[in-house]
Amino acid sequence: MEELDILIEKVPELISNGEISSLRELFSEMNEVDIALLMDEIEAKERLFVFRVLPKDISADVFAYLEPESQEELVRMINDAELERLLDEMFLDDVVDFLEEVPANVVTRVLAHSDAETRKLINRFLKYPEDSAGSLMTIEMVQLHTNFTAAQAIEQIRKTGVDKETVYTCYCTDKHRHLLGSIPLLSLLLCDKDTLVGDIMEDEPQFISVNTLDDREYVADIVSKYDLLSVPVVDNENRLVGIITIDDVVDVIEEEVTEDFEKMAAMAPSDEEYLKTGVFKLARNRIIWLLILMISGTFTGMIIEGYETLLAGFVALTASMPMLMGTGGNAGSQVSTLIIRGLAVGEIEIKDYFKIVLKELRVATVCGLVLGAANIARMFIFSNDSTWPVVLVVSLAMFIAIIVSKLIGCSLPIFAKIVKLDPALMAGPMIATLVDIVTLVIYFALAKAFLI
Amino acid sequence: MEELDILIEKVPELISNGEISSLRELFSEMNEVDIALLMDEIEAKERLFVFRVLPKDISADVFAYLEPESQEELVRMINDAELERLLDEMFLDDVVDFLEEVPANVVTRVLAHSDAETRKLINRFLKYPEDSAGSLMTIEMVQLHTNFTAAQAIEQIRKTGVDKETVYTCYCTDKHRHLLGSIPLLSLLLCDKDTLVGDIMEDEPQFISVNTLDDREYVADIVSKYDLLSVPVVDNENRLVGIITIDDVVDVIEEEVTEDFEKMAAMAPSDEEYLKTGVFKLARNRIIWLLILMISGTFTGMIIEGYETLLAGFVALTASMPMLMGTGGNAGSQVSTLIIRGLAVGEIEIKDYFKIVLKELRVATVCGLVLGAANIARMFIFSNDSTWPVVLVVSLAMFIAIIVSKLIGCSLPIFAKIVKLDPALMAGPMIATLVDIVTLVIYFALAKAFLI
Numbered sequence: 001m002e003e004l005d006i007l008i009e010k011v012p013e014l015i016s017n018g019e020i021s022s023l024r025e026l027f028s029e030m031n032e033v034d035i036a037l038l039m040d041e042i043e044a045k046e047r048l049f050v051f052r053v054l055p056k057d058i059s060a061d062v063f064a065y066l067e068p069e070s071q072e073e074l075v076r077m078i079n080d081a082e083l084e085r086l087l088d089e090m091f092l093d094d095v096v097d098f099l100e101e102v103p104a105n106v107v108t109r110v111l112a113h114s115d116a117e118t119r120k121l122i123n124r125f126l127k128y129p130e131d132s133a134g135s136l137m138t139i140e141m142v143q144l145h146t147n148f149t150a151a152q153a154i155e156q157i158r159k160t161g162v163d164k165e166t167v168y169t170c171y172c173t174d175k176h177r178h179l180l181g182s183i184p185l186l187s188l189l190l191c192d193k194d195t196l197v198g199d200i201m202e203d204e205p206q207f208i209s210v211n212t213l214d215d216r217e218y219v220a221d222i223v224s225k226y227d228l229l230s231v232p233v234v235d236n237e238n239r240l241v242g243i244i245t246i247d248d249v250v251d252v253i254e255e256e257v258t259e260d261f262e263k264m265a266a267m268a269p270s271d272e273e274y275l276k277t278g279v280f281k282l283a284r285n286r287i288i289w290l291l292i293l294m295i296s297g298t299f300t301g302m303i304i305e306g307y308e309t310l311l312a313g314f315v316a317l318t319a320s321m322p323m324l325m326g327t328g329g330n331a332g333s334q335v336s337t338l339i340i341r342g343l344a345v346g347e348i349e350i351k352d353y354f355k356i357v358l359k360e361l362r363v364a365t366v367c368g369l370v371l372g373a374a375n376i377a378r379m380f381i382f383s384n385d386s387t388w389p390v391v392l393v394v395s396l397a398m399f400i401a402i403i404v405s406k407l408i409g410c411s412l413p414i415f416a417k418i419v420k421l422d423p424a425l426m427a428g429p430m431i432a433t434l435v436d437i438v439t440l441v442i443y444f445a446l447a448k449a450f451l452i
Numbered sequence: 453m454e455e456l457d458i459l460i461e462k463v464p465e466l467i468s469n470g471e472i473s474s475l476r477e478l479f480s481e482m483n484e485v486d487i488a489l490l491m492d493e494i495e496a497k498e499r500l501f502v503f504r505v506l507p508k509d510i511s512a513d514v515f516a517y518l519e520p521e522s523q524e525e526l527v528r529m530i531n532d533a534e535l536e537r538l539l540d541e542m543f544l545d546d547v548v549d550f551l552e553e554v555p556a557n558v559v560t561r562v563l564a565h566s567d568a569e570t571r572k573l574i575n576r577f578l579k580y581p582e583d584s585a586g587s588l589m590t591i592e593m594v595q596l597h598t599n600f601t602a603a604q605a606i607e608q609i610r611k612t613g614v615d616k617e618t619v620y621t622c623y624c625t626d627k628h629r630h631l632l633g634s635i636p637l638l639s640l641l642l643c644d645k646d647t648l649v650g651d652i653m654e655d656e657p658q659f660i661s662v663n664t665l666d667d668r669e670y671v672a673d674i675v676s677k678y679d680l681l682s683v684p685v686v687d688n689e690n691r692l693v694g695i696i697t698i699d700d701v702v703d704v705i706e707e708e709v710t711e712d713f714e715k716m717a718a719m720a721p722s723d724e725e726y727l728k729t730g731v732f733k734l735a736r737n738r739i740i741w742l743l744i745l746m747i748s749g750t751f752t753g754m755i756i757e758g759y760e761t762l763l764a765g766f767v768a769l770t771a772s773m774p775m776l777m778g779t780g781g782n783a784g785s786q787v788s789t790l791i792i793r794g795l796a797v798g799e800i801e802i803k804d805y806f807k808i809v810l811k812e813l814r815v816a817t818v819c820g821l822v823l824g825a826a827n828i829a830r831m832f833i834f835s836n837d838s839t840w841p842v843v844l845v846v847s848l849a850m851f852i853a854i855i856v857s858k859l860i861g862c863s864l865p866i867f868a869k870i871v872k873l874d875p876a877l878m879a880g881p882m883i884a885t886l887v888d889i890v891t892l893v894i895y896f897a898l899a900k901a902f903l904i
Contacts, residue, residue: 031660031678033677033678033679154641157641158641158642161638161641161642167638167641168620168637168638168681185620185637186613186614186619186620189606189609189610189613189619190610190613190614208483223702224699224702224703224706225485226483226485227485227699227702229620229681229698246681246698246699246702247676247679247698249702250675250676250679250698250701250702250705251676253702253705253706254676254705254797257709258793258797261713261716261789261792261793262789262790262793264713264789265785265786265788265789265790265880266782266785266786267786267789267790273794273799274790274791274794274799274800274808275794275799275800275804275807275808275811279811279814279815279818280818282811282815283815283818283819283822286783286786286815286819287818287819287822287823289782290779290782290783290786290819290823291822291823291826293778293779293782294775294778294779294823294826294827294830295826295830297774297775297776297778297779298775298830298834300771300774300775300778301768301771301772301774301775301834301835302771302834302835304767304770304771304773304774305767305768305771305835308767311763311767311770312764315756315757315760315763316753316757318756318763318770319752319753319754319756319757320753321756321773321774322749322752322753322756322773322774322777322888322892323746323749323750323752323753324749325774325777326745326746326749326752326884326885326888327742327745327746327749329881329884330718330741330742330745330881331738331742333717333718333880333881334717334718334719334738334742336717337713337714337716337717337719338714338717338719338726339726340713341709341710341713341714342725342726342727345706345710347725347726347727348726348727352727355727356726356727359727359731359734362731363731363734363735363738366731366732366735366739367735367738367739367742370735370739370743371739371742371743371746374743374746374747375746378746378747378750382750382753382754428717428785428880428881429781429782429785429880432778432781432884433778436774436778440774
């Protein structure tokens with residue numbers, strides 16, 4: 001395939017020359033994802049042109065991969081017949097994803113051009129909480145009755161399979177749509193033709209399903225833990241209402257990770273792409289935590305003002321302050337990061353807390369001794385005012401600061417987990433702000449004890 | 453299923469009472485993943501017992517999900533016949549994963565009990581670079597000749613499918629094993645029985661494959677971008693040598709994210725679980741960066757020593773130092789985190805740099821104005837020594853520090869990308885250390901200009 005950048009130049013040229021057959025040939029050789037990437041980069045009018053030239057069997061797929069802005073523009077430009085055909089071809093979860101991002105008047109037009117059944121479904125989907133399994137699922141799954149034979153099941157897949165998001169795991173229900181089990185397509189292929197679906201399906205208790213109201217992060221954990229290709233979604237009466245496929249789970253994992261990164265860097269999480277987020281929104285996401293952390297900085301200020309005379313007597317004390325607080329903050333954010341990530345992927349649980357504290361005490365002792373010794377060397381090499389008492393106070397303060405920082409760093413995320421806050425909030429910036437205060441208290445207490 | 457914690461109590465009891473049939477019944481109702489989790493938690497002798505009562509058809513799967521330590525202990529305890537059967541049942545990629553984690557004498561024993569063909573394959577796999585597609589792939593794929601009919605293809609899947617890691621995408625090759633295309637099982641089911649595989653396969657150029665030496669992060673990007681269930685791996689002559697399935701890709705994504713988190717918190721990345729990593733290894737991973745950042749702290753010390761007299765005259769200047777540096781550091785690490793993550797998921801590219809700088813200048817102005825104003829209020833409320841000149845110097849310094857931090861925060865990750873370093877290294881701790889120095893220089897220059 002030619003590089004996307006070249007195509008972004010070439011396609012508008014082909015359009016203005018009216019070379020439709022070259023365009024058709026080009027798109028027939030491209031992957032849907034790449035066509036969508038290309039369409040996102042060109043002008044709205046050209047995008048409409050491309051959409052109309054696309055082979056009918058892939059245009060709905062391509063549309064699903066477009067950015068919400070391009071989708072919206074395109075829907076505003078196509079006529080009613082085209083809109084109806086598009087909606088007809090798209091998977092329901094893709095329609096819902098799209099509708100969640102566009103203004104109300106576009107939603108209204110789309111609903112007006114859906115048939116009554118789809119409209120009802122879409123409205124139900126739009127009511128699920130934003131991060132729930134319900135809002136993530138699709139209804140295009142293969143449902144088999146337990147009294148089907150394998151041959152009947154395969155025949156049904158052959159008839160209806162092309163419209164399903166996956167046929168590789170089929171779901172077995174009774175006549176009231178209660179979910180009873182699942183069956184991989186492979187088992188249907190390998191077994192005897194007359195075998196009943198109910199006899200070979202995987203049923204409770206090994207069999208895994210999620211509820212429409214389950215959090216999507218929980219769904220992602222389940223799918224990734226059990227290596228599933230899809231997971232069935234049931235309502236409170238255990239009726240099958242949809243499935244979630246692994247490709248959507250991969251997207252969830254990436255979005256959740258991005259949210260964690262944002263929280264850990266003291267920002268309000270956002271699901272918009274950086275380059276597409278407005279300046280004021282970006283600023284708003286960041287200002288809240290910057291303000292909170294700045295105002296907590298008042299405490300460090302008060303502590304310093306309290307030791308005015310001490311600091312005036314020993315300039316090396318003031319000079320070492322930033323280095324000391326920085327080291328404490330770094331030491332603390334190292335361990336808090338490990339704990340937050342461990343909690344997120346399930347490697348660490350609340351009950352491991354005492355094991356972690358013991359481990360961190362030992363790690364901190366090793367780090368503290370090495371850094372304390374390095375600091376002695378550093379101060380004698382770089383600073384002319386260094387005297388043994390001052391150097392020892394700084395190094396001892398550093399040793400204690402590292403121990404305390406490591407303890408704060410491993411305790412706060414677990415404490416957050418216990419009180420049902422997101423552990424990701426207890427990362428670098430928050431830890432550093434707390435550690436700053438504790439480090440200064442220790443530092444000045446030591447200085448007062450040994451230097452005056 | 454009963455809770456894992458209860459089972460960890462119950463299973464050893466059943467073992468010591470010799471209740472083998474209850475155990476068999478219990479395990480027949482459990483998922484392989486959960487059985488492995490249970491086996492990781494019990495004693496080695498009990499683990500061996502459980503392994504021996506497991507249904508033969510799932511014991512290899514369960515083994516593949518065990519922790520490396522449990523696998524190693526178990527392999528040391530089972531007899532040669534059991535080892536041979538186990539190796540025979542396992543997927544090659546799981547055997548290789550296991551061998552990569554265990555000591556040489558275990559590897560030797562395993563190789564001694566593999567047949568010649570498998571031994572050759574294992575040795576080849578062990579030679580692929582650790583993070584390459586080659587070390588991640590498996591050889592258990594369905595390979596179809598292009599001149600097969602759909603009926604022949606399905607028959608071949610029926611015969612050999614049960615031993616394959618996935619049959620849902622089959623790969624089409626010529627007689628020299630050159631990869632020509634892929635075909636979803638669904639297409640084989642839906643088409644006419646006499647259709648030739650070669651006529652309906654997806655071939656170049658839409659079709660996607662990776663090379664054995666490609667980085668596994670690249671493989672993960674491809675699979676996630678194109679929503680694939682599996683991707684074929686070829687050698688330099690375009691011969692099909694294996695496939696990588698999405699469940700392994702999900703694991704790669706999670707491991708790569710963990711590495712990014714570790715690097716961003718100034719640690720050497722490690723692929724071991726926190727709770728299983730030794731104290732000295734943890735300490736070593738952390739000390740290197742703590743030392744580097746501490747020694748760079750020397751610069752802040754030197755700057756402060758240079759302004760000794762100025763600081764002695766205005767205690768509020770010293771008192772505001774930590775808050776000022778903290779705010780600068782936080783502001784910088786916010787943007788560096790967004791840029792690092794954007795680069796990692798491909799939302800941001802090097803060519804976006806100037807767009808980003810313009811955006812950050814505007815975001816920083818908004819943040820700087822709000823925080824500068826908040827600081828004026830804060831200082832008058834909390835500090836008795838606050839005079840207008842000092843307060844204005846601190847607020848102005850904060851405004852400039854935020855602008856500069858945002859610029860440093862968005863530039864360094866992109867600069868790292870340009871010089872082929874990992875952008876994740878340019879995160880919070882590194883940014884904060886640099887920002888500390890710049891902030892102090894600005895701060896003292898302003899103080900000198902306006903206060904003396």
